Amino acid sequence: MAGPGAGMSAPVLEVENLGKSYGEFQAVRDLSFSLAPGEVLGFLGPNGAGKTSTLRMILGILKPDQGHVRLFGQAWSRGLLPRVGYLPEERGLYRRMRVVEAVTYFARLRGLDKATARRNAMALLERLGLGEAVRHRIESLSKGMAQKVQLAASIAHQPELMILDEPFTGLDPLNQQTIEALISDTAAAGRAVLFSTHTMQHAERLCRRILILRRGEKAFEGSVEESRRLLPRRVRLEAAQDLSFIAGLAGVARLDPPGPGRPAWEALLAGSTEPGSLLAACVARGITPVRFDAAGPSLHEVFVAIAGESDSSAEVESEGEEDEIAAAKGRAA
Numbered sequence: 001m002a003g004p005g006a007g008m009s010a011p012v013l014e015v016e017n018l019g020k021s022y023g024e025f026q027a028v029r030d031l032s033f034s035l036a037p038g039e040v041l042g043f044l045g046p047n048g049a050g051k052t053s054t055l056r057m058i059l060g061i062l063k064p065d066q067g068h069v070r071l072f073g074q075a076w077s078r079g080l081l082p083r084v085g086y087l088p089e090e091r092g093l094y095r096r097m098r099v100v101e102a103v104t105y106f107a108r109l110r111g112l113d114k115a116t117a118r119r120n121a122m123a124l125l126e127r128l129g130l131g132e133a134v135r136h137r138i139e140s141l142s143k144g145m146a147q148k149v150q151l152a153a154s155i156a157h158q159p160e161l162m163i164l165d166e167p168f169t170g171l172d173p174l175n176q177q178t179i180e181a182l183i184s185d186t187a188a189a190g191r192a193v194l195f196s197t198h199t200m201q202h203a204e205r206l207c208r209r210i211l212i213l214r215r216g217e218k219a220f221e222g223s224v225e226e227s228r229r230l231l232p233r234r235v236r237l238e239a240a241q242d243l244s245f246i247a248g249l250a251g252v253a254r255l256d257p258p259g260p261g262r263p264a265w266e267a268l269l270a271g272s273t274e275p276g277s278l279l280a281a282c283v284a285r286g287i288t289p290v291r292f293d294a295a296g297p298s299l300h301e302v303f304v305a306i307a308g309e310s311d312s313s314a315e316v317e318s319e320g321e322e323d324e325i326a327a328a329k330g331r332a333a
Contacts, residue, residue: 231302
């Protein structure tokens with residue numbers, strides 16, 4: 001979903017020819033993309049595809065081997081990070097702190113004064129359904145409640161760019177709906193959101209544009225509708241009559257008859273063949289199907305076709321990141 005002005009303003013994020021290796025393993029290869037104000041970009045890929053390495057390079061947690069990152073039209077610098085909100089995949093909150101204190105604390109770390117930070121924290125916690133838990137300690141919360149507090153702590157300073165790594169983990173469907181609404185409202189207000197997820201339904205509902213990584217490389221970038229057009233379209237038909245004649249129609253690549261687990265005829269269309277042509281052919285023969293389903297492929301089907309199987313190198317990437325982060329902490333100390 002894109003808010004007003006998306007695509008018309010200067011990008012808040014530009015990634016150009018980014019690359020990262022851990023020893024012999026190349027986690028990210030020559031990756032480029034941008035993100036405009038008011039845009040929600042789905043950053044998708046199987047385990048080990050390079051998503052988390054890319055997000056950490058954007059944030060300066062990891063140093064790229066090649067390429068560069070620009071934030072808000074400027075060369076990357078640590079001074080720009082207060083304008084960014086980051087929800088990491090690995091959660092971490094001070095367990096003994098009370099909910100509102102934790103969110104206020106992180107907002108103040110990013111430059112807000114105490115009164116504004118607390119006001120933003122209270123409003124956001126109320127929005128997330130945590131109004132009655134603001135005085136509870138983090139350690140007393142359920143996993144889902146703690147996840148929402150972590151999200152609140154990441155965005156209470158109202159960042160211009162939100163980077164969310166698996167924001168829906170641990171949430172039930174109702175809370176997932178709440179987070180989706182929050183992301184949509186954030187984009188409508190002109191802020192940009194980059195989020196990764198393994199649940200394609202979230203990306204399908206929230207994003208007009210997606211980027212799919214496979215083995216560290218960009219396998220697809222474009223709109224959800226454009227991604228769906230990469231796969232042949234299936235049409236399902238049911239009728240009292242025999243529909244085997246459909247196999248001989250122009251534009252029909254394959255026809256599967258009804259069988260176990262498949263109550264309808266399923267036609268696989270080639271190229272830009274319109275599903276309506278099958279219905280017209282049936283009507284011309286005096287056949288009125290009792291079922292005609294021409295729904296396009298889901299984003300899940302597209303993702304599986306493009307990204308393929310999970311990358312077995314996920315563990316290599318994770319271990320390489322941990323080593324580099326540990327080394328960086330040692331240098332800082």
